[in-house]
Amino acid sequence: MASLPILRPMAKMNSDRSGVQSSPVLLAGIGLVGGSISGLVGVGGGIVMIPLMVGLLGMSQHRAHGTSLAIIVPTALAATIRYATANPIDWTLVVALAATSVGFATVGARLTAHINPTMLRRLFALLLLVTALRMIFSIQDVALLQLDGGQRVLAALVTGVVTGLVSGAMGVGGGIVMVPAMVILMGIEQVDAQGISLAVIVPTALSGAFQHFRMGHVDRRRALTIGVGGIAGGVAGAQVAQILPAPVLRGIFAVFVLFSSQRMFGVQGWIRRWLTSVRGSHDD
Numbered sequence: 001m002a003s004l005p006i007l008r009p010m011a012k013m014n015s016d017r018s019g020v021q022s023s024p025v026l027l028a029g030i031g032l033v034g035g036s037i038s039g040l041v042g043v044g045g046g047i048v049m050i051p052l053m054v055g056l057l058g059m060s061q062h063r064a065h066g067t068s069l070a071i072i073v074p075t076a077l078a079a080t081i082r083y084a085t086a087n088p089i090d091w092t093l094v095v096a097l098a099a100t101s102v103g104f105a106t107v108g109a110r111l112t113a114h115i116n117p118t119m120l121r122r123l124f125a126l127l128l129l130v131t132a133l134r135m136i137f138s139i140q141d142v143a144l145l146q147l148d149g150g151q152r153v154l155a156a157l158v159t160g161v162v163t164g165l166v167s168g169a170m171g172v173g174g175g176i177v178m179v180p181a182m183v184i185l186m187g188i189e190q191v192d193a194q195g196i197s198l199a200v201i202v203p204t205a206l207s208g209a210f211q212h213f214r215m216g217h218v219d220r221r222r223a224l225t226i227g228v229g230g231i232a233g234g235v236a237g238a239q240v241a242q243i244l245p246a247p248v249l250r251g252i253f254a255v256f257v258l259f260s261s262q263r264m265f266g267v268q269g270w271i272r273r274w275l276t277s278v279r280g281s282h283d284d
Contacts, residue, residue, distance in 0.1 A: 022057050027222055028229035030056070031071060035233025039079035040241050041253045042194025043175030044072045044201050045230070047260060053226075059219065066212025067219045067226070072205040075230035076198045082238035083195030090192070093156045093182075094199045100160030101167065101174055102204055108168025124166060128261035131180045135254035147186045155186050167204075175201060176260055179253060190250045191241055198238075 030052045038045030046068040053064040083089065147155055159181040163174040175197040182193035212218055241249055 022222070024225050026056065027225040028232075031075070031226035031229025031231075032233040033229075034068075034071070034226075035075045035079075035230035035235075036237040037233075037256070038072070038075050038198070038230070039082070039234040039237025039239075041175070041237075041256050042079075042179050042197040042241075043256070044068075044205060045075060045234075046072060047263070049226070049230075053222075057222065062212075062215075062217050063219060066209065066215070066217030067223050069205050069209040069212055070218045070220075070223045071227045071230045073202060073209055074227050075234040076201040076205060078231045079234035079238040080195065080198040080202060082235050083191070083198060083241075086242045087192055087195060089195050089199055090152075091199070092153060093196050096153050096156035097160040097163065097178060097196070097200045098203050100157050101164040101178075101200065102207060104161050104164030105168035105204070106164075108165035111165065111168070125261045128176070128257050131184070132254040132257040132261065134184065135180065135250050135257070152186050152188075155181075159185075174204060176257060180257070183250070190246050190253065194241060194249075194253075 030049055033052070034045035034049035037043070037048050046065070049068045049071065050061075050064045053059045053067060054061060057064075059067065080089070159178060162181070163177040166177050167174050175194075178197045178200060179190075179193045182188040182196065183190055186193075188196070209218065244252070
């Protein structure tokens with residue numbers, strides 16, 4: 001039996017079937033799911049929306065990526081506003097993180113020509129796994145350091161460099177790097193770190209969306225409808241994040257990191273190949 005498009009390796013998702021008919025409810029639903037996760041855990045939401053757009057809408061990987069970035073801009077902006085109305089956002093850290101992450105994303109993209117991408121993704125997946133376990137098993141006191149003032153700004157600049165390199169080299173969202181770094185290394189509260197992360201994601205996603213738009217990789221018609229759902233989901237997710245206890249919110253973020261880690265390890269592919277071999281042995 002042929003595998004579903006959502007489970008195929010990314011390298012094979014280059015054919016564009018974006019003419020597939022899709023209802024406004026489905027489009028808004030995709031945005032709602034991605035936006036809710038974005039607002040709840042302070043990430044872009046592309047890790048959810050891209051597979052859905054490829055699998056359900058028949059978009060190519062490049063077109064789904066570009067469309068996702070275009071949707072993330074208003075989604076993250078709406079969620080940021082909701083976070084800011086509940087707790088003041090440290091805009092100094094936002095500027096420090098954004099300035100270095102945007103600049104070093106290009107450097108990270110160029111590094112892929114000199115580094116084995118599979119090895120790099122698995123090393124990063126291992127780092128995510130360790131980070132998630134730290135957040136789960138040290139749920140009450142997760143911070144390793146307590147920085148303030150100039151120390152936090154310096155740490156934010158370094159975190160932005162790492163975020164840009166990782167994002168550019170592996171195509172992952174910056175939130176999955178920034179939030180743990182702020183919580184574990186800077187001693188920032190989970191909900192505050194997520195608000196800062198979303199504020200940084202707005203300009204970085206805007207920059208990426210503009211480049212993809214110039215290359216024709218943004219489905220403008222669908223992006224509008226998905227974006228409406230994304231904005232609603234972003235605000236709803238941010239609202240839930242405000243009322244959850246800090247340990248619970250960290251636990252939810254840790255589960256999201258674990259999910260991202262297993263995707264990078266390629267666990268789905270291993271399971272699919274194992275099931276195929278099992279079916280083949282039974283057929284024999």
